Each structure stands twice: as C-alpha cells, then as structure tokens.
Amino acid sequence: METLEQIRDRLLARFPAAKIELVVNPGPAAEHSLLLDAAFAPEIATFLHDDEVLRLDYCSNATGIDWPEKEIIDATTKAKTVQPGYLEAVYHLYSMSRKHGPVILRLRTANRSDQVTLPSFTPVWKSCDFQECEIYDLYGIVFAGHPDLRRLLMWHGFKDHPMRRDYVAPDDYEWEPTPHGSVLDRAKVHYPATAPQPETPKP
Amino acid sequence: MSDPTRPEPVERAATPAPTPFPAAGNISDADREDLRQHGILLTSLEELYGWGRSNSIWPLQFGLACCAIEMIAAATARFDIARFGAEIFRPSPRQADLMIVSGTVTKKMAPLVVRLWNQMPEPKYCIAMGACAISGGPFKQGYNVLKGIDRLIPVDIYIPGCPPRPEALLHGLTELQAKIRGERVSGPQAARHLRADQPSEFPIPDYGEHDLEPPSNPALFKPPVLPRKT
Amino acid sequence: MSLFPHLTAPPGPTVRAVHDEFHGDLLEVSMGPQHPSTHGVFRMVVTLDGEQIVKLKPVFGYLHRNHEKIAENTSYLSSMPYTDRLDYLCSMSNNWAYALAVEKLGGLTVPDRAQYLRVIMAELTRLVNHSCLVGFLFNDLGTSFTPLLYAFREREKILDLFESLSGSRMMCNYQRFGGCRVDPTPEWLATASALVDNFPKFLDEYETMLSGNEIMLARTQGVGRVAAAQAINAGITGPGLRACGVDYDVRKVDGYGFYPRFDFRVPLGAHGDTYDRYMMRILEMRESVKILQQAFRDLPAGPVMDPKAKLRGFRPKAGEAYGRLEGPKGELGFYLISDGSPNPWRYRVRPPSLINLTLLEEMCLGHTIADAVVILGSIDIVLGEVDR
Numbered sequence: 122m123e124t125l126e127q128i129r130d131r132l133l134a135r136f137p138a139a140k141i142e143l144v145v146n147p148g149p150a151a152e153h154s155l156l157l158d159a160a161f162a163p164e165i166a167t168f169l170h171d172d173e174v175l176r177l178d179y180c181s182n183a184t185g186i187d188w189p190e191k192e193i194i195d196a197t198t199k200a201k202t203v204q205p206g207y208l209e210a211v212y213h214l215y216s217m218s219r220k221h222g223p224v225i226l227r228l229r230t231a232n233r234s235d236q237v238t239l240p241s242f243t244p245v246w247k248s249c250d251f252q253e254c255e256i257y258d259l260y261g262i263v264f265a266g267h268p269d270l271r272r273l274l275m276w277h278g279f280k281d282h283p284m285r286r287d288y289v290a291p292d293d294y295e296w297e298p299t300p301h302g303s304v305l306d307r308a309k310v311h312y313p314a315t316a317p318q319p320e321t322p323k324p
Numbered sequence: 325m326s327d328p329t330r331p332e333p334v335e336r337a338a339t340p341a342p343t344p345f346p347a348a349g350n351i352s353d354a355d356r357e358d359l360r361q362h363g364i365l366l367t368s369l370e371e372l373y374g375w376g377r378s379n380s381i382w383p384l385q386f387g388l389a390c391c392a393i394e395m396i397a398a399a400t401a402r403f404d405i406a407r408f409g410a411e412i413f414r415p416s417p418r419q420a421d422l423m424i425v426s427g428t429v430t431k432k433m434a435p436l437v438v439r440l441w442n443q444m445p446e447p448k449y450c451i452a453m454g455a456c457a458i459s460g461g462p463f464k465q466g467y468n469v470l471k472g473i474d475r476l477i478p479v480d481i482y483i484p485g486c487p488p489r490p491e492a493l494l495h496g497l498t499e500l501q502a503k504i505r506g507e508r509v510s511g512p513q514a515a516r517h518l519r520a521d522q523p524s525e526f527p528i529p530d531y532g533e534h535d536l537e538p539p540s541n542p543a544l545f546k547p548p549v550l551p552r553k554t
Numbered sequence: 555m556s557l558f559p560h561l562t563a564p565p566g567p568t569v570r571a572v573h574d575e576f577h578g579d580l581l582e583v584s585m586g587p588q589h590p591s592t593h594g595v596f597r598m599v600v601t602l603d604g605e606q607i608v609k610l611k612p613v614f615g616y617l618h619r620n621h622e623k624i625a626e627n628t629s630y631l632s633s634m635p636y637t638d639r640l641d642y643l644c645s646m647s648n649n650w651a652y653a654l655a656v657e658k659l660g661g662l663t664v665p666d667r668a669q670y671l672r673v674i675m676a677e678l679t680r681l682v683n684h685s686c687l688v689g690f691l692f693n694d695l696g697t698s699f700t701p702l703l704y705a706f707r708e709r710e711k712i713l714d715l716f717e718s719l720s721g722s723r724m725m726c727n728y729q730r731f732g733g734c735r736v737d738p739t740p741e742w743l744a745t746a747s748a749l750v751d752n753f754p755k756f757l758d759e760y761e762t763m764l765s766g767n768e769i770m771l772a773r774t775q776g777v778g779r780v781a782a783a784q785a786i787n788a789g790i791t792g793p794g795l796r797a798c799g800v801d802y803d804v805r806k807v808d809g810y811g812f813y814p815r816f817d818f819r820v821p822l823g824a825h826g827d828t829y830d831r832y833m834m835r836i837l838e839m840r841e842s843v844k845i846l847q848q849a850f851r852d853l854p855a856g857p858v859m860d861p862k863a864k865l866r867g868f869r870p871k872a873g874e875a876y877g878r879l880e881g882p883k884g885e886l887g888f889y890l891i892s893d894g895s896p897n898p899w900r901y902r903v904r905p906p907s908l909i910n911l912t913l914l915e916e917m918c919l920g921h922t923i924a925d926a927v928v929i930l931g932s933i934d935i936v937l938g939e940v941d942r
Contacts, residue, residue, distance in 0.1 A: 274432075274468075275432065275468065276432050276531045277531075278531055278532075278533065279531070279533065279534070280533040280534060281534060283467045283468070288467070290467040291467070291534055291535035291539065293471060293535070293539050293540075295459070295460075295464075295471050295472075295547060295548070304465065
C-alpha cells in the first residue's frame with residue numbers, strides 16, 4: 122500500500138483547496154492518520170472509496186474522542202496557553218478487495234459546545250450508520266447527512282452525552298466495601314462527614 | 325473497622341423463624357412417619373398446597389446478560405433443572421410465577437423489568453441471579469446501570485457469582501422451594517400474596533432527562549445511612 | 555399520544571410500502587426486549603403489511619453497561635475481566651483481542667508457547683460459539699431445544715477445560731498482555747487433544763440430523779439474502795461476510811499471532827443466505843479442528859509470559875493502536891489511545907455483533923416475522939457486545 126504521505130500528496134493534488142494534515146502517532150504502533158478538512162471530507166471519502174489503487178471499500182471502525190481544553194505550560198518560558206477543546210471522529214479504513222489497510226482518517230469539530238457538526242460518512246460506507254449514531258449519542262457530534270441520526274444506546278429524551286470527559290453521572294452512589302481512588306472521592310461527597318459518634322458496644 | 329466510609333449494618337426486616345408445621349393436629353413428625361409405613365398418609369391442605377406449588381415453578385423465559393447463558397445451561401442435560409420441576413420456561417409473564425433476573429439491569433431496561441413483574445400473576449417470586457442483578461456487580465460504576473434490582477421490585481433469593489454456576493442456580497431454586505413450602509395460607513404469618521396490605525404491582529419508573537425518575541422505589545429500598553467519622 | 559410512550563418507535567425514515575385504502579393498515583409490532591427469540595434484550599420495531607415486513611428498526615441499548623467509560627477510568631490490566639463480559643460466549647478471543655491491542659500500543663512481545671496457547675484457546679472458543687449458535691438457530695426455527703441440548707453437551711466439555719485451566723467456566727480472564735496467565739499441564743493438553751479429535755464425530759452427528767433436513771432447507775435457503783458488495787459496504791465481517799463469497803478473514807489478511815504457521819482453508823459461501831451462513835459455521839468448525847490438531851502437535855516448550863512484561867502499573871507511551879482479530883462473530887477490534895497515564899485515554903471496542911446488524915432491515919424486508927427471527931439467529935449476535 123502507498124504510504125500515508127503519498128496518499129496525502131495525491132489528495133492534495135486532487136483537492137488543492139482542502140487542508141489535509143498528517144497526524145503522527147508517537148507510539149510503537151506508528152499508525153499515523155490524516156486529519157481532514159471537514160468541508161471536503163465527503164468528497165475525499167468518496168475518492169478514497171473509489172480510487173483504483175486504494176479502493177478502501179470497508180470502514181471497520183468509527184469512533185469519537187473527547188479532547189477537553191487543556192492548559193499547556195511551555196517548558197522554557199513557563200507561559201501558559203490554553204489549547205481549546207474539541208471533539209474528534211476517527212475512522213479506520215481497510216480494503217477488502219486489495220487486502221490492505223488501515224488508513225486512519227480524523228475529523229475535528231471547532232469546539233465542544235455549539236459547533237459540533239461534522240459531515241457523515243454513512244452515504245459512502247454504510248457500516249458507519251450505527252457507529253455514527255453511537256458517537257452522536259455518547260459524544261454529541263452531529264453528523265450532517267446521516268439518514269437517521271438518533272440516540273442509539275441511551276433512551277430517547279436523555280439529555281447528556283455520557284462519554285464526554287466532563288460528564289457527571291447521577292449520584293446514586295452506594296456504599297462499597299473497599300472504596301479507593303475516584304470511588305472514594307464520590308463516597309466522601311455522598312456521605313458527608315459528621316461529628317464523631319459515640320461508639321456503641323456491639324452485642 | 326477503621327474504614328471511615330464503612331456504614332452501619334443495614335436493618336433488614338427480620339423474617340419470622342419457621343415454626344414446625346401443624347401438619348395434622350398435634351401428631352409429631354415421627355408419628356406421621358410411623359403411620360406412613362402402615363400406608364396411612366396424614367397431611368394438611370396447607371402442606372399439600374405448598375408441596376405442589378414448590379415443585380411446579382414456571383420461570384419466566386427472560387434473559388438479560390451473561391447469567392442467562394448459565395440459566396440456559398441449567399436447563400440442559402447436564403444440570404437439568406427439570407429434576408426440580410422448574411423446566412417450563414414461559415415466554416409470557418402471564419403464565420410465569422418465577423422471575424429470574426439473570427444479568428445486568430440497565431436503567432434503560434429497568435422499567436421493562438418492573439412492567440414484566442407487574443404483569444406476572446400472584447403468587448410470584450423473584451430470584452436475583454448474579455452480582456449485577458444484586459448490586460450492579462462489576463458494572464456498578466456505570467452511568468446506565470441500575471445498582472440492584474431490589475431498588476425496584478422485591479427479591480426473594482439472591483444468588484451471588486459472576487456468573488453463578490448452574491449448580492448455584494439450582495441451589496437458589498431449592499432454597500426458594502423451601503421458602504414456598506414454609507408459607508402459611510392464613511393467619512398473621514400468611515404468605516405475601518395472600519395479604520391484602522402487600523402490593524402486587526410496583527410503580528414503573530420513567531425515563532428522565534438524566535436518570536430514571538424515581539431512581540429507586542422508596543417503599544422498598546432505603547439507601548444505607550452512613551455517619552462518616554471526621 | 556400512544557398508550558406506552560416509551561414503547562413507540564423512535565423517529566426514523568418513513569415507511570416504504572404502498573399504503574392506501576386498498577392495501578389497508580400497517581401493523582406495528584414491537585418485538586422485544588423480552589422476547590424468546592431475540593437472543594437477549596434486543597428489540598426490533600417491525601412494521602407489517604399483512605404478514606410481510608415493510609420496515610424494521612432495531613432498538614439498542616438495553617444492555618448498555620458502560621464498558622468503555624469504566625475502562626477509561628481504570629488501569630489497563632483491570633479492563634481484562636471486563637472484556638470477558640463483552641461477548642460472553644467467547645471470553646477467550648475477547649481477551650486476545652484486547653491483549654493484541656495493548657501489545658501493539660506498548661510494543662510488547664509474546665513468547666512462542668503463549669502464541670500457540672492463544673490459538674488453541676481462540677479456536678476452542680470458536681467451537682463453543684459456533685456449536686451454540688447452531689443450537690440457538692434451530693431453536694429459532696422451532697425445534698424447541700433438542701439441537702441445543704446436543705450443542706450444550708459439547709460446550710460443557712470445552713468449558714470444563716477452560717475451568718480447569720483458568721478457574722472460571724465462562725469468564726476466563728486468561729490472557730495477559732505479554733502472554734497467558736497460567737501454563738496448562740500435560741494432562742490438560744492430553745484431555746483437550748482427545749476432545750478435539752472426537753469433535754468431528756459430534757459434527758457428523760449434528761450434520762446428519764440438521765444440514766440436510768427438509769424443513770431446514772425450506773426455511774433457510776434463499777431467506778435473508780445479501781449481495782457481496784452490499785455486505786462489504788455495510789462492514790459485515792465474519793461468517794456472515796464469507797457466506798456472500800468474499801474471501802476476507804483477518805487470520806489470513808493480518809496474519810496476527812502465529813496463524814501464518816497453520817494450514818487451514820477459509821470456507822466461502824455463494825448465496826449469502828441464511829443457509830450459507832449456517833454452513834459457514836459448520837465448515838469453520840471443521841477448519842478449527844484442523845488448526846487445533848496442528849497446534850497440539852507443534853506446541854513448543856518455554857515460558858508463557860514475557861518476563862519483561864509489566865502488568866501492574868503498566869504505563870504505555872503516548873500514542874494509539876488499533877488491534878483486531880477474527881473473532882467467532884467477526885472482526886473484533888480494540889482501539890486504544892494512551893496519554894502516558896496508567897488509564898487509557900480512549901478505549902473503544904469495535905463490536906462485530908452491532909455492525910453485522912447494519913443490514914438486518916435489508917435482509918428482512920419482504921419476509922415474514924418468523925423468517926426475521928431466523929435471520930437474526932443466523933447473524934449471531936450477543937447483546938453484551940452489541941450494547942457493551
């Protein structure tokens with residue numbers, strides 16, 4: 122299969138106005154990905170699907186990621202900059218006819234609150250149908266062009282997006298025998314401290 | 325006991341200790357056994373009624389999660405739940421008298437479980453099979469997981485395990501049979517389904533915007549009160 | 555306003571069928587979540603014109619137990635037991651898929667003996683899953699339990715092996731990133747090998763009863779057809795894809811583990827109907843037996859864990875990895891993102907059961923409810939994995 126740089130260069134030659142960035146994966150897996158321009162994403166997806174060399178006819182995995190805003194402290198100047206948060210949709214593409222892959226595509230929203238619309242890939246790969254519904258349900262990314270976007274896992278009428286990092290679950294905490302970590306914090310909130318009780322002798 | 329978050333033990337309603345059965349007047353069990361060897365069978369209607377009911381339990385064919393596979397395994401040849409008269413799994417709640425809550429009850433599923441329970445005719449019993457049905461189990465920290473079905477409907481038998489082995493389910497079933505055999509048909513200790521003051525149907529929670537409404541039935545479930553030491 | 559507001563169909567595209575005074579009213583039936591034939595708490599909202607299905611909307615989430623959220627708040631090792639509970643018929647292959655992804659993320663190696671043991675466990679799991687699936691499929695066809703009894707008889711034998719090895723019948727929690735948890739004894743291997751050698755006898759018995767059965771043929775051939783291009787586009791994987799004649803098996807394509815060392819065929823169907831999906835399972839079991847016999851023959855000695863692997867406090871470098879394998883139901887993938895902390899930043903399961911349901915409506919259109927039940931049975935879903 123072509124390298125990701127070659128794919129990017131071919132895409133840039135085909136879509137000169139699009140902004141396509143190579144996102145480097147620093148880990149040992151070294152599965153790099155392409156960050157696409159949301160405005161051109163449907164055309165690029167169709168191109169990748171139909172291209173004779175690549176023929177990425179199979180979209181295996183589609184998922185969302187939440188990146189809340191993050192404070193970055195520069196190591197030398199100690200200056201603090203706030204990196205804005207965004208939501209990301211990631212697609213893993215393979216080719217069943219050419220038996221190669223994966224090509225990983227990423228799409229990012231402008232922010233996490235009001236500009237959360239991304240183009241849907243369901244018209245190109247039907248396998249994204251339920252997965253994009255799931256991303257909409259759990260992360261709140263709205264996929265424009267999806268034929269039937271609805272909550273997949275939570276009920277109709279549920280208001281939150283529970284896989285987001287800042288989601289707060291309803292407080293139905295119940296005592297656990299060995300609370301620790303975040304569970305202990307929840308226990309302390311749920312059972313506020315009271316004045317010491319006199320020890321009652323156990324019969 | 326130095327754990328500051330450990331709560332006081334929960335006060336549970338004490339079940340009355342079973343008194344010996346007044347099977348036939350004041351004749352003792354040894355006398356009855358003696359008579360039985362001579363071909364004379366003495367029993368009471370109450371005892372006969374309990375014996376019959378305990379050996380023809382029809383469970384609801386209702387699987388929720390992993391434990392349902394072990395429930396099916398309990399019905400197959402090796403474990404053979406038919407030996408205990410409970411092999412007729414009915415798909416309709418109208419024909420069933422035992423609900424085996426076999427698996428994780430999610431908040432999306434909880435109203436439907438209560439509805440099924442309400443649709444079952446009395447006398448009916450409930451077994452909470454597995455850690456999830458008892459307390460949420462390994463998935464307790466999940467936002468969509470109901471932390472124990474006893475928050476919404478009364479449970480007769482709890483079977484721990486993740487999942488419980490089929491033998492554990494059979495043990496739970498025999499425990500339930502013993503409980504049924506010990507039930508009285510009249511008097512102040514009469515069985516739950518024979519008393520007018522005991523509800524047979526329970527309120528079905530609604531899907532709210534963030535959680536079930538109400539998240540638990542306050543008449544059934546009291547969260548443990550925990551005075552935490554400073 | 556409907557009598558049961560939360561039981562009404564979710565909003566979706568409009569009904570496709572002709573609906574006028576001549577054709578009469580359409581009937582909407584909610585099947586599930588408590589239904590004997592939906593394999594758990596799956597729900598379908600079916601619209602019927604007479605007896606024909608004109609619209610079918612699956613409704614998910616009744617077993618959504620927040621596996622991904624829990625895993626993002628716990629360490630890499632603690633997620634391993636949760637993977638058992640994804641597809642609770644195939645805990646061993648779920649373990650492997652997760653271990654594969656973590657090994658890719660952390661750049662870990664696996665000893666040879668562990669690689670062979672993983673193949674053995676995964677193929678035994680395939681035998682369990684496929685034999686149970688066939689049993690359940692015949693339940694859906696109306697044979698009420700008898701084939702299932704045979705299937706569970708064989709399943710119990712394999713579960714006994716799993717139990718003696720890992721300590722649990724269903725939730726094995728056996729594999730670790732960097733190897734396997736315990737080494738089987740020679741007695742265990744001898745028992746397992748004998749079981750595998752006897753398995754074809756069971757398959758012959760099963761096939762004699764079922765494969766040529768006239769009712770079976772009438773109920774399944776030509777029912778629930780899928781074209782190859784349609785299946786590829788919808789991301790169908792596993793036996794359901796190969797029943798359409800698409801030669802795509804991750805064991806061959808990716809060659810993960812030691813699968814390139816094994817000699818086996820990938821059975822392919824031709825029609826993409828329910829009968830082909832059934833036959834794929836039977837043929838795959840025969841191939842699994844072949845793989846297992848080779849694995850027992852070639853199993854090398856040595857350690858089962860990489861001595862350098864660090865299970866507790868495992869902190870992979872920042873990065874991401876997508877590990878996938880050919881599970882019994884299809885391509886099972888784990889997508890992990892690490893930010894260098896002990897917990898994964900993103901933990902995603904690519905559930906084959908959910909994505910294989912994408913074409914359920916297309917398969918069922920024009921058929922009756924009774925056929926929809928059989929089609930669903932042949933897709934082979936487990937709700938723990940569909941909803942996670």
